[in-house]
Amino acid sequence: MDDQPVMVFKDVVKVYPLPSGDVTALDGVCFKVEEGEFISIMGPSGSGKSTLLNLMGCLDTPTSGDIYISGTRTGDMSDKELTELRRDRIGFIFQYFNLFPLLNIIENVTFPMMLKSQRVVDPEKARAMLRSVQLDDELFTHTPMEVSGGQQQRVAIARALINDPDILLCDEPTGNLDSKTGAGIMELMSELNRKGTTIIMVTHDPNIASYSRRTIRIADGRIVE
Amino acid sequence: MIFWEIAKRNIRIHLLRSSLAMLGIVIGVVAIASMGILGNSLVLAVSDSLKTVGDSVIVTPHVGGTMGGFSGGAGGSSSLRITEQNFQQIKRASAPNIAIPVLQTSDRMKLGVGSDEIVAAIYGLNPDDVPDLLKLKEGGYSRGDSGVLVGSTFAQDNNVKVGSRIAIGTDGNKGTLRVTGIIEERGMAFDVATDSAIVVTKDWFDQAYNRSDYDKVVVKVKNLDDLPVVKTAIENQMNKRDKIVDVMDTRKTMETIFQAFGQITTFVSAIGGISMLVAGVSILNIMMMSVTERIKEIGIMRSIGAQRKEVMSMFLYEALILGFVGSLLGGIMSLLGGYAISSVMLQTTEYLFVPSSMIHIIYGMSFGIVISLICGIYPAWRAANLNPIDALRHE
Numbered sequence: 001m002d003d004q005p006v007m008v009f010k011d012v013v014k015v016y017p018l019p020s021g022d023v024t025a026l027d028g029v030c031f032k033v034e035e036g037e038f039i040s041i042m043g044p045s046g047s048g049k050s051t052l053l054n055l056m057g058c059l060d061t062p063t064s065g066d067i068y069i070s071g072t073r074t075g076d077m078s079d080k081e082l083t084e085l086r087r088d089r090i091g092f093i094f095q096y097f098n099l100f101p102l103l104n105i106i107e108n109v110t111f112p113m114m115l116k117s118q119r120v121v122d123p124e125k126a127r128a129m130l131r132s133v134q135l136d137d138e139l140f141t142h143t144p145m146e147v148s149g150g151q152q153q154r155v156a157i158a159r160a161l162i163n164d165p166d167i168l169l170c171d172e173p174t175g176n177l178d179s180k181t182g183a184g185i186m187e188l189m190s191e192l193n194r195k196g197t198t199i200i201m202v203t204h205d206p207n208i209a210s211y212s213r214r215t216i217r218i219a220d221g222r223i224v225e
Numbered sequence: 226m227i228f229w230e231i232a233k234r235n236i237r238i239h240l241l242r243s244s245l246a247m248l249g250i251v252i253g254v255v256a257i258a259s260m261g262i263l264g265n266s267l268v269l270a271v272s273d274s275l276k277t278v279g280d281s282v283i284v285t286p287h288v289g290g291t292m293g294g295f296s297g298g299a300g301g302s303s304s305l306r307i308t309e310q311n312f313q314q315i316k317r318a319s320a321p322n323i324a325i326p327v328l329q330t331s332d333r334m335k336l337g338v339g340s341d342e343i344v345a346a347i348y349g350l351n352p353d354d355v356p357d358l359l360k361l362k363e364g365g366y367s368r369g370d371s372g373v374l375v376g377s378t379f380a381q382d383n384n385v386k387v388g389s390r391i392a393i394g395t396d397g398n399k400g401t402l403r404v405t406g407i408i409e410e411r412g413m414a415f416d417v418a419t420d421s422a423i424v425v426t427k428d429w430f431d432q433a434y435n436r437s438d439y440d441k442v443v444v445k446v447k448n449l450d451d452l453p454v455v456k457t458a459i460e461n462q463m464n465k466r467d468k469i470v471d472v473m474d475t476r477k478t479m480e481t482i483f484q485a486f487g488q489i490t491t492f493v494s495a496i497g498g499i500s501m502l503v504a505g506v507s508i509l510n511i512m513m514m515s516v517t518e519r520i521k522e523i524g525i526m527r528s529i530g531a532q533r534k535e536v537m538s539m540f541l542y543e544a545l546i547l548g549f550v551g552s553l554l555g556g557i558m559s560l561l562g563g564y565a566i567s568s569v570m571l572q573t574t575e576y577l578f579v580p581s582s583m584i585h586i587i588y589g590m591s592f593g594i595v596i597s598l599i600c601g602i603y604p605a606w607r608a609a610n611l612n613p614i615d616a617l618r619h620e
């Protein structure tokens with residue numbers, strides 16, 4: 001990895017045209033994320049957190065302004081290229097884990113490997129990844145519905161990391177877990193960050209945000225802190 | 226092939242509704258294939274019963290034609306005959322093929338003392354021509370004028386055996402003949418339909434009915450490719466000025482009959498095709514349900530890097546599996562159904578295990594698979610083009 005920031009937002013504006021009138025979700029947002037950072041994004045409901053996360057995850061494109069992921073400008077990229085960017089450089093962790101119920105745990109983790117153009121599936125790497133998120137070997141062949149919420153989130157983290165992404169994007173990663181399990185997950189994320197993974201996390205919980213090393217506060221579509 | 230695996234598992238997890246969708250395809254394949262097999266078996270059955278007469282050119286007086294060289298009453302088409310002179314012209318035109326003149330009428334006859342009189346067709350043939358035209362299954366050809374050959378159905382229906390006597394005419398006034406042979410079954414025939422008839426010598430016919438002009442001339446053509454040539458030669462010879470004979474190429478007529486059968490088969494298969502379309506709508510419906518149920522899953526896949534075409538392939542695989550399994554089961558059931566229908570309707574299954582019948586099973590199965598795939602395209606396209614953000618938010 002070179003010295004350039006893993007993510008740059010330059011005057012990013014996102015406007016949603018609605019029949020009742022345009023709604024500006026983000027209004028001139030600028031920030032940089034350096035490699036190895038652990039950032040939490042906080043803000044009240046409707047402040048633009050989800051829009052920001054969608055733009056960071058290349059699931060959406062800005063109305064104006066530029067977004068760079070590891071030096072690549074996303075604005076002019078096709079749907080196919082954006083999908084490849086998500087596959088190769090971004091890992092997603094969702095509040096509701098979002099594992100595939102038809103696949104067992106190993107298959108869930110290897111799934112992103114199968115999306116890569118080489119389609120080289122390395123189950124041993126998946127097993128090592130699952131062990132690194134402290135999941136017992138005996139659970140590997142279970143389906144997601146057969147394990148607890150905390151264990152499902154560990155599987156989701158392993159899945160997000162399997163393609164060695166530059167950035168890990170987390171949307172309320174502990175929002176659906178009890179406080180003890182949530183703390184365990186946050187310890188795990190801190191550990192990953194210490195090992196060099198860049199993490200950007202959306203949360204409304206100050207306790208969870210305290211695990212990060214920088215907090216971006218957003219209100220009415222603008223960064224306020 | 227993780228998308229193939231997901232498609233398989235999704236079908237397995239929704240086994241009941243998947244089975245119902247497949248049942249539609251099974252019914253569609255069975256309908257198309259069974260109708261095709263039945264139609265083809267009918268064609269083969271008719272073809273078998275007609276093949277003995279597919280090598281002839283049949284010359285008959287032109288109905289409504291001028292009297293020209295023919296004898297008979299003025300304008301009465303029923304009294305039109307072919308004279309000996311005309312026959313000789315036909316014979317020359319069709320040489321070296323054999324031209325056989327045929328006399329034909331029907332009369333009352335009695336088959337034994339105390340039995341009822343029946344009416345049957347009587348053919349008068351030159352004894353020398355009979356072996357070229359008719360094959361016997363029993364007895365021998367009659368040489369003298371007192372002998373008669375009988376058709377197989379005639380023999381069976383009237384319990385006639387070689388050696389039986391038949392009194393011809395009202396109260397036997399035309400004379401009594403002895404059966405010398407029983408003719409092999411000929412089925413439907415354009416030349417002489419002897420199955421329910423009797424065949425006497427030309428001389429006896431002349432003497433009994435007092436006429437020597439012919440009702441038709443049958444030309445047996447050795448090389449089937451010469452059929453049109455012989456037909457044209459006779460027409461050119463006989464119909465130079467006026468159309469005085471009708472010339473029928475039996476192979477051409479058979480082709481027309483088979484063409485009509487083919488059209489009927491296509492028509493009934495098309496009716497079977499409608500049931501396949503209904504099955505296709507059922508597949509479409511199931512696939513749409515599958516997409517709606519899995520919108521969130523599609524959103525997750527797209528967000529972690531699945532391309533549109535990969536999402537699309539997952540749903541197409543699902544449609545393909547439904548179509549393939551349904552078609553396979555339908556193909557097996559068509560074979561069983563075809564066997565049952567052939568056994569019941571045609572009393573034989575010899576026409577079932579032939580390529581021209583089996584191909585209808587392949588048609589039915591291919592149609593089933595193609596319809597399933599076509600009906601899977603729209604749901605798959607819809608799934609692939611979902612907005613990932615909207616899909617992720619879907620509950």
